Amino acid sequence: MATPFDPRAWPIALRVPLAVAALMVLVGIVLSERVLARLADLQEGQLREVARSYLDGLSSAVVPAVVRDDPWEAFDAIERLEALNKGLRPIETVVTDGGGRVVAASDPRRHAVGALYAPPASVPTGAAADFSLEADAESARAVRPLAYPGRTVGTIYAIFDTSHVAAERRDVLATLVATNVALTFALAAAGWFLVRRMMRPVAVLTEHLGAARDGRPTAIDPAVVERERGDFRRLFAIHNDLVQSIADREELAKRLAEEERLGSLGRLASTLAHEINNPLGGILNALDTLRRHGHVAQVRKTSIGLVERGLLGIRDVVQTTLALYRADAAPRDLRSADIDDLRLLAAAEARRRRVFIDGVTDIPPVVGIAGTPVRQAILNLLLNAIAVSPPEARVVLDVRRDGGELRVAVRDRGPGLSAEHARRLVRGGDVPLGSGGLGLWTTNRLVRDLGGRIEVGRPDGGGSSVVLRLPLKPSGELSDVA
Template identity: 45%
Template sequence: MAATVSHNPKSILAAERQTLRFGLTPVFLSNDLQILAALRSYLAASTGHEVELVTRRTYQEVTSLLISGQLDAAWICGYPFIQYRSDLDLVAIPEWNGRPLYQSYLIVTRERQGETIRDLRGDVHAFSDPDSNSGYLVTRTLMHEEGLDPETFFRKTLFTYGHRNVIRAVAANLAQSGSVDGYVWEVMRDLEPELVGRTRILRKSEWLGFPPIATSARRAGTPVIRALAKALLDMTRSDQGRKVLDMLRLSGFGAPQDHLFDGIAAKVALLRGGLVSIGARLNRLPLTWRVPLAVTLLMIAVSVIITERVLDRLGSMQEAYLQRAATSYLDGVTASISPSVLREDAWEIFDALERLHPVNTDILPAETIVTTPVDVVLAATNPASHPSLEPIFGGLRDRFSGTTIRVDPMRGLAYLKRDIVYQDQAIGRIYTVFDAAPLLRERREVLVTLVLTNTVLTGLLSLTGFLTVRRMIRPMQVLESHMIEAADGHPRRIDAADTFGTSAETRRLYAAFNSLLQSDDERRALSRKLAEEEKLASLGRLSSVMAHEINNPLGGLLTAVDTLRAHGEKPDVRNASLDLLQRGLEGIAGVVHAALATYRPERHSRPIARSDFEDAKVLLMPELRRRGQHLDCQIALPDGMSCACPSGPIRQATINLLLNASAATPDGGVVGMTVALERGRLVVEVRDQGGGLPRHARRILVGEPDGSLPTGSGLGLWIVRQIADEIGAAIEIADREPVGSAVRISLLANADKGIDHAA
């Protein structure tokens, strides 16, 4: 069933409904075309859908496509799964060595001393991806637990966007330590033992949930996801599925188990104080939403503060007003009933309370009770509830506090008491309960007004912020879309129509971007031109010695022709002359054929074969003879054998390395070349007897790829690196004893592109 590998987001949007769009990233899974082709073929056959494998460089890119619905499913890491747990749903979990678990390894160079992370202070440390659990989160959490400052502990940190690249960086001593996926390290130890052998494990983490296959929550349970889940779970039941599992070095796929990722969730909570999900989602919101959201939150905070202060001030004013009104009422009551209290005349007291009850005021006493100094009731406005000569109800007495009024919002009442004093002696006590409902109702009305006003203002300001920011960042969105297209390999200049109505600063920014694209086009053109010139220069250097090799037999050939003219009738002379002519012409033809095969334009015309390396040897021999050097050549490939590796790039890389080795080796020295098949990989090793590769040369071959041309020397090695990156080959460098260096190029012998377990 047809399937494609896509790197273009537009192709994702244009995919038909029946196409299963499956996301991958080389941070974890290999970019090996053989593995991808086998996985795609199996999924297509097992699900009954066309399969489109969508590769992106980072976990963030793949996760964003998955959440936005541009992918049906993806092979992601446990860290982004925890970050977006509410937006994602598990489909299946890979099993390694029979378990859905793996570990994070902290690795260092093989000779490095130390046993704990504290011994790595001051290192250059390699992480794989900022959204990788094993390649970032585990180490950062460990540093947090140890009380180490991530900003100052390591001298420098770098992201390689591939676990294999972390291993390469540590093995080449570009980084002194690294955080790597234990599964990838163990697999690489079998595939590339020499590379992994230059590292050692400093620390292993606890077992954590293996990077899962996930889908967006809204796609969970759809027919295509059910078909995908069944295909993954049934992988061990078919020969095709078992072949894919063998290539991935996995035992199979198991059913989803959310609890497997609780350990990762705990690390996330520890590292970010439990706010990682909210913080990560807020940080990933577009700026057009973040600014209005910030305005809204700020306005809500301001509204709460203002409302609280207004209500507090209003409450204080109301209580002061209530205190004055109540005090005035009690002053009148006290003056009127004092003589009656002295006589303990209940009727006179009751009659005075009835006459003094206010009617035209906002503050009305709901109940007034007059007692003796020991709280025995003399009279009350409600005798039925408080009979005379009975103690006052204890629960009511507890609602009064001191000489200040106390408001109870739940009951809508206010409580105030006062002692009746005659000649500096308390002769009685007045308990008064006031109706505070009007004041509390006024307070509620103010609260509602404030809330409604603040809500309207907050909404208007948020909308204004949204529209303003959207207009302000529109130019940045245009620039972002063009930069994403450029990063995907489809650069496009910003049209004049996009600059209409923009500010002068934006137009200058667009012009700078267009100039950058033009400069990049010119740089690429110059790179191609210089690479071609270097190839021709290499041919030129060989041509001078080739001319000598061709000229040497010409004298003998002309002599043989003269001999044939003079004595051609003699059989023995004729046969001897013809043999001489044949050998001489075959020698010339061999040199010319080797040169043409190496420098013809087509790069992927046919698979590599033993004869290609024989041609490289023929081309180099004249230069070696000129300098008195010897070639130690071992080609451990059967005659007539060929593999799927492209011949053109490998031939040119081999020639460049041989020329570089010859230039580094002293006159009379030995240049070595070994070609062999090791563990299913084609390995080409070129050796010299020079003083070792300079630092800049090593950086060109195994440093971080940046695509820039080297200044001064090193163009030939730069071409070798470009070829290796193009065909997915690995480059390794080793020092030889007592002198010299060895450069190894290796790639899968049965694929168009070599493995990159870079996870």
């Protein structure tokens, strides 16, 4: 999981400038190192040439004095050469003989004539070294053997002040650092500004996609689309097309649900007509009996009872049908009586197919859930179970409260739902015109709108088991069912 300290969790408007800054720092380090290395090479080369020139002149002047062992002549030569090469900034010059004893020095009090001179250990010595230079931050040491035809008669040791060279190098380094820092901040700021500008369309798209996640997706303002160019304009147009497609799909879903609702009524129409015709036939027979034998008290009582029961049966069928298919003026919660009405509506179809309906209803008189979609979903499952069950089979409807959910289970003994129909019931999906399973798709739609879920199983005895789990409203939110 990404943490706030994980760069992957940072916004891209921050990561890109930081990446630019890091790249600039790396490039600045590499370029500064190469510039300083090149400057050091140039400075050392220039110092080497100047030191070689100084030692060449000094060796020519002091060789005769060293051969004759004349310290004063050698000292005079040293002073004259130092005066002529002030730009080289000599600090100390020592001339020794072949035995390493001082012949003359620019500072006689420090290096007395005749004293044994200990040269710096880092500077190579000997006849094989024509010239050598060893430089550090503040000084440079040079050595030149003094050659006389056929032999080496002494050595010149010189120390030069190179602090100005080090200062020049520090100035160059400071300039490079300041330039790199300024460029890094400037490019990082420019990168931040450009990325923010480039990411503005992404922010607009992200906002609309977030709104689509939380509710119904909304289209991007056409004026915003017109302001964009290139890929983002095409992306915005695709998003708006997608929003329109979703809206069209929602509208189609509503029409299909309404068509299925009416289709369920159509499938029940024939059985309802049979349910009404039977008591009507009995009523007509009773009226004919009254007309012929109404003077007999027992016949009159029996006939009137038959007429009353027939009319009550017709009233129950009509009221139940109206309760199921009438659009509620205001949403009301599910009642336990609604389940009994569903059994009554499905009973006629069950008798026509010689199927029995059993079940248990274990819920309070009023349940905190929208009644109309629940009734529609249960009726769809009941009719489907009756349609696939063989004669003399039993369809079981089990409705009970399970914690904070309403659990509705419908079991049949038919061949079982196919994989396609089970997927359509559980997951919904597209329903091509003319294909079967529209009732299952509508049931999925109704359950999904209620925030519930559907489980499909196959009992050991065969058939199918469909379980609806629907969340109930919290206590105190029941609709007014009075």
